[in-house]
Amino acid sequence: MRIKFLSKISFAVVTVALTSSPVFAENVIRWASQGDALTSDPHAANESPTHSASRKVYDVLYYNDKDMKLTPWLATGHKLVNAKTWEFSLRKGVKFHDGSNFTADDVKFSIERALSPTSDLKGDISSIQEVKVINSHTVQIITKEPNPIMRNQLTNVFMMSKAWSEKHKVTQPQDRAGKQETYAVRHAMGTGPFKLELREPDVKTILVKNNNWWGLKTYPHQVDKIIYTPIANQATRVAALLSGELDFILDPPLQDLDRIKNTAGLHLEQTAQVRTIFLGMNQGVKELLTSNVKGKNPLSDQRVRQAMYQAINVEAIKKKVMRGYAVPAGLITPPAVHGYTEALNKRRPYDVTAAKKLLTEAGYPSGFSIQLDCPNNRYINDEGICQAVVGMLGKIGIKVNLSAIPKTLHFPKIKNRETDFYMLGWGVSSLDSHYVFNYLVKGADKGWNGTGFADADIDATILEIGKEVDFPKRDKMIAKVWQKLRDNVNYLPIHHQVIVWAMSDKLDIPIVADDGVRFIYTKFKK
Amino acid sequence: MIAYVIQRAFQALAVMIVVSLVSFMLFNFVGDPVDNMVGQEATYEERVAMRDNLGLNDPFLVQFARFVGNAVKGEFGISYRIQRPVADLIAERMPATLELVIASAFLSVLLGIPMGIYTGIRPNSWLSRSILVGSLVGVTLPTFVIGILLIYIFSVGLGVLPSFGRGEAVQLGWWSTGFLTVTGWKAIIMPSVTLALFQMTIILRLVRSEMLEVMRTDYIKFARARGLPNQIINFGHAFKNTLVPVITIVGLNLGSLIAFSIITETVFQWPGMGFLFIQAVGFADIPVMAAYLVMVAVIFVSINLFVDILYFVVDPRLRADKTVAAGN
Numbered sequence: 099m100r101i102k103f104l105s106k107i108s109f110a111v112v113t114v115a116l117t118s119s120p121v122f123a124e125n126v127i128r129w130a131s132q133g134d135a136l137t138s139d140p141h142a143a144n145e146s147p148t149h150s151a152s153r154k155v156y157d158v159l160y161y162n163d164k165d166m167k168l169t170p171w172l173a174t175g176h177k178l179v180n181a182k183t184w185e186f187s188l189r190k191g192v193k194f195h196d197g198s199n200f201t202a203d204d205v206k207f208s209i210e211r212a213l214s215p216t217s218d219l220k221g222d223i224s225s226i227q228e229v230k231v232i233n234s235h236t237v238q239i240i241t242k243e244p245n246p247i248m249r250n251q252l253t254n255v256f257m258m259s260k261a262w263s264e265k266h267k268v269t270q271p272q273d274r275a276g277k278q279e280t281y282a283v284r285h286a287m288g289t290g291p292f293k294l295e296l297r298e299p300d301v302k303t304i305l306v307k308n309n310n311w312w313g314l315k316t317y318p319h320q321v322d323k324i325i326y327t328p329i330a331n332q333a334t335r336v337a338a339l340l341s342g343e344l345d346f347i348l349d350p351p352l353q354d355l356d357r358i359k360n361t362a363g364l365h366l367e368q369t370a371q372v373r374t375i376f377l378g379m380n381q382g383v384k385e386l387l388t389s390n391v392k393g394k395n396p397l398s399d400q401r402v403r404q405a406m407y408q409a410i411n412v413e414a415i416k417k418k419v420m421r422g423y424a425v426p427a428g429l430i431t432p433p434a435v436h437g438y439t440e441a442l443n444k445r446r447p448y449d450v451t452a453a454k455k456l457l458t459e460a461g462y463p464s465g466f467s468i469q470l471d472c473p474n475n476r477y478i479n480d481e482g483i484c485q486a487v488v489g490m491l492g493k494i495g496i497k498v499n500l501s502a503i504p505k506t507l508h509f510p511k512i513k514n515r516e517t518d519f520y521m522l523g524w525g526v527s528s529l530d531s532h533y534v535f536n537y538l539v540k541g542a543d544k545g546w547n548g549t550g551f552a553d554a555d556i557d558a559t560i561l562e563i564g565k566e567v568d569f570p571k572r573d574k575m576i577a578k579v580w581q582k583l584r585d586n587v588n589y590l591p592i593h594h595q596v597i598v599w600a601m602s603d604k605l606d607i608p609i610v611a612d613d614g615v616r617f618i619y620t621k622f623k624k
Numbered sequence: 625m626i627a628y629v630i631q632r633a634f635q636a637l638a639v640m641i642v643v644s645l646v647s648f649m650l651f652n653f654v655g656d657p658v659d660n661m662v663g664q665e666a667t668y669e670e671r672v673a674m675r676d677n678l679g680l681n682d683p684f685l686v687q688f689a690r691f692v693g694n695a696v697k698g699e700f701g702i703s704y705r706i707q708r709p710v711a712d713l714i715a716e717r718m719p720a721t722l723e724l725v726i727a728s729a730f731l732s733v734l735l736g737i738p739m740g741i742y743t744g745i746r747p748n749s750w751l752s753r754s755i756l757v758g759s760l761v762g763v764t765l766p767t768f769v770i771g772i773l774l775i776y777i778f779s780v781g782l783g784v785l786p787s788f789g790r791g792e793a794v795q796l797g798w799w800s801t802g803f804l805t806v807t808g809w810k811a812i813i814m815p816s817v818t819l820a821l822f823q824m825t826i827i828l829r830l831v832r833s834e835m836l837e838v839m840r841t842d843y844i845k846f847a848r849a850r851g852l853p854n855q856i857i858n859f860g861h862a863f864k865n866t867l868v869p870v871i872t873i874v875g876l877n878l879g880s881l882i883a884f885s886i887i888t889e890t891v892f893q894w895p896g897m898g899f900l901f902i903q904a905v906g907f908a909d910i911p912v913m914a915a916y917l918v919m920v921a922v923i924f925v926s927i928n929l930f931v932d933i934l935y936f937v938v939d940p941r942l943r944a945d946k947t948v949a950a951g952n
Binding site: 130133134136137139142143144145218219220221222272273274275276277278279283284298299300301302327328329330331333334335337338340341342343475504505506507508509510513524525527537542544545546 | 654655656657659660661662663664665666667668670671674677678679699701702704705706707708709712772775776779780783786787788789790890891892893895899900902903906907908
C-alpha cells in the first residue's frame with residue numbers, strides 16, 4: 099500500500115518534471131577549455147583567456163566584432179579635436195548590472211585604473227596622458243604623442259563602475275606581492291551582456307543573461323546561461339564533448355578532430371588565428387653561442403638566412419605536423435592585421451638546391467652546427483614543428499641541435515639574448531602592424547626582438563608610424579618596413595596558426611580569429 | 625616516553641627544514657614566473673620592477689629565510705597565477721583530495737584483502753589465477769591510461785558516469801563534501817577506482833604472500849590436527865597474523881595516495897590539491913608550489929611520527945631497551 103503510494107508520488111513528480119520542462123526551457127551552453135581565466139579583475143592580467151572572460155561581463159568603448167572589425171560599443175562616435183586629443187561620445191541609457199547609470203566618470207575611472215602601477219594593461223595604453231570628462235556622456239583622451247590607433251588600443255580596456263570599485267576597495271588591481279585577495283578577483287560587475295552568477299576559479303563559472311543589456315536590440319541572442327568548466331586534460335575534454343556533457347570546446351587537440359567531425363551531432367569551425375609562428379635568428383652578434391663556426395656569425399649573412407628559409411618545407415609541416423590546420427606564412431603577421439597583404443605573404447619557393455648554392459656562396463659549403471631553442475608547451479605542436487625543421491635544415495648540411503623546454507624557461511632566453519636560433523609566436527591585440535614592428539623589428543638590447551637586427555632608418559620609420567595620423571602616408575611606411583624585413587630575412591616565417599572549435603549541432607557559435615568566444619552571436623537550432 | 629617523543633619530534637622538524645630547502649632550491653629550475661604574469665607588451669623595465677616587487681631578485685638564502693619566516697606565521701603569500709591567498713586555495717582544495725584518497729583507501733582495502741585471502745588459501749584455483757593475472761594490469765598500466773580507458777567506457781560509451789569534475793558539492797562549514805549528493809557519488813566512482821587500483825594490487829599481493837607464509841607454519845598444522853573448522857583456521861588464526869605488516873603498509877600508503885592523486889586529479893579534472901600543484905608547476909607559481917610541498921612533507925612526517933610512537937606503544941622491547949639504556 100505504502101509502496102504504491104510512494105510510486106504514485108514519484109510518478110507524479112516525474113510527470114511534472116517532464117511536462118514542465120518545456121515551459122522553463124533555458125538555452126544553456128556548457129563549455130570547456132584548457133585553462134580558466136586568471137582573474138575576474140579586467141585590468142589585472144593581459145592574457146587572452148582572461149580578456150575573453152571579461153568581455154562577457156564588462157563592455158569596452160570599441161569592440162572587435164566576430165570578424166575582428168572595429169565596432170563602436172560603449173562609445174558611439176569619435177572626433178579628433180587635434181592631433182593629440184580624441185573626443186568620444188558615449189552611449190546613453192547604458193546601465194550597470196546593479197542598475198546604476200554608466201557615465202563619463204566611469205570611463206575616466208576605468209582608464210586611470212588600467213594605467214595604475216598594478217595594472218597589466220598599462221603597457222598597451224601608455225600613450226594616454228590624461229582623460230577629461232567634458233559632460234556626462236562625452237570624454238576626451240589626451241595622448242602624449244599623436245596616436246593613430248587609439249581606438250584599437252581601447253578594445254581590451256574594460257569599463258568598470260567607479261562607485262562599485264570604491265565601495266569594494268578595488269580602485270586598483272591586485273598587487274601580486276600583497277597578502278590579501280581583493281574583491282574584484284572573484285567578483286565582477288559591468289555593463290556587459292552577461293552577469294556573473296558564480297565564480298569558482300579553476301572549477302566552475304556560471305554566467306546568466308543580462309536582460310537589460312543595451313545591445314539586446316542589435317544582438318538579440320538567446321543564451322540564457324553559460325556554464326564554464328576548465329578541463330586541463332585534452333583527452334578528458336574531448337571525451338566530455340563526445341559524451342554530451344559539454345556543448346562546446348574551445349581547443350580540441352588536432353589528433354581528435356577527425357573523430358569529432360565524424361561523430362553525429364558535432365561539428366567543427368576553423369579560422370586562421372591572429373598568431374603567426376616563426377623562427378628568429380640572432381644576426382647581430384659577432385659570434386654565436388652554440389655554433390661550431392668561431393670568430394664570425396654565419397647568421398649575419400643574408401644568403402645564409404635565405405638558404406635556411408628556402409630549405410624549410412612549410413607545406414610538409416602543415417600536412418604532417420599540423421594535420422592540415424595551418425596557413426603557410428610569408429611574413430610574421432596574420433591576415434587580420436592592418437598592413438598585411440597577399441603579396442607580402444607569398445613565400446620564397448622551397449628549393450633545396452638553391453639553398454645549398456646560397457650556403458656555398460656564403461662560404462659554408464658543408465654547413466655549420468647550431469642550437470634551436472623551442473618551447474614545448476606554448477603553441478600548437480611547437481616541439482613537433484621544431485623537430486621537422488631540424489630534419490629539413492639537416493638536408494642542406496646545417497646540423498641543428500634541438501632544445502625543447504617549457505615556456506617559462508624558453509622566453510627568458512630570448513629576452514636575455516641567450517639564444518642563437520629560436521621559435522616564437524606573435525599575436526597582435528591591436529591588429530596593427532606597428533605593434534609587430536615595435537616589439538619584433540625595432541632594435542633593442544633586451545626584450546622580444548632577439549634577432550639583433552637594428553637599422554637606424556627602419557627604427558625612425560617605426561617611430562613615425564606610431565604617431566602618423568595621415569593614414570595613406572602611414573600605410574606606405576608600413577609597407578616599406580615589411581618589404582625591408584622580407585628582403586633582409588630577419589625571421590623565418592612558418593605558418594599562421596589555425597584554431598578549431600568543436601561544438602554540438604544544436605548551436606552555432608561563429609569562430610573569432612582572436613580565439614575569444616563572442617556568445618552574443620550564438621544561434622540555436624531548434 | 626616523553627624524551628623519546630621529543631627526540632622524534634626534533635627529527636621530524638629537521639626533515640621538514642631539509643625538505644623545504646631542497647624544494648625551494650628546485651624552484652630555480654622551473655623558470656621565470658613573471659613571464660606568465662604580465663602580457664607580452666610589458667617592457668623589460670616593467671618585468672624587472674615586477675621581479676623586484678616579488679623579491680625574486682634577492683639572493684637565494686634571503687628568499688628562503690623570508691619564506692620560512694612567513695610559513696611559520698602561516699602566511700604563504702598570493703598565488704602568482706590566480707591571485708588568491710595560497711592558504712585559502714589549499715584549504716578549499718584539501719577536502720576534494722582527502723575524500724578521493726579516503727574513498728580509494730576504502731576500495732583498495734575492502735577489495736584487496738578478501739582477494740588476497742582467497743588467493744592465499746586457494747593458490748591453485750582458476751579464480752585465483754585470473755585474479756593474479758588481472759592484478760598485473762593494476763601494477764603495469766599507468767594511472768593515466770586507466771583513467772582515460774574508464775572515461776571512454778563509462779562516459780563516452782555507456783554514458784552512465786560523468787567524465788570530469790566532482791559533481792555538486794555541499795558546504796559543511798569550511799569542508800565541502802561530495803558525499804551528500806547523487807552527482808557527487810557518481811563523480812567519485814571512476815577517479816577513486818583509478819587511484820585505488822595500484823594500491824589494491826599491492827595489498828592483494830601482500831596479503832596473499834603473508835597468507836601463504838602463515839599457512840605453512842606449525843600452529844596452523846596443529847590447528848588442523850585439532851580438527852578445527854577451516855573457517856576458524858583461515859580467519860581466526862592465519863589472517864589475524866598477516867594483519868601487522870598490512871596495517872603498516874596501508875598506513876604508509878595513505879601518504880603516497882595523496883602524492884599519486886596528482887595524475888588522477890588531472891585526468892578527471894578533480895578540483896583537489898594535486899591538480900592545483902600541477903597547474904602551479906606549469907606557471908612557475910612559486911608560492912603554491914612551496915606551500916604544497918611543505919604540506920606534503922608535513923603529512924609524510926606526521927604519519928611517520930605517528931607510526932614511530934605507535935611502535936613504542938605496541939612493541940615492549942623498544943620500551944625495555946630505553947629504560948635499560950637510561951640506567952633505570
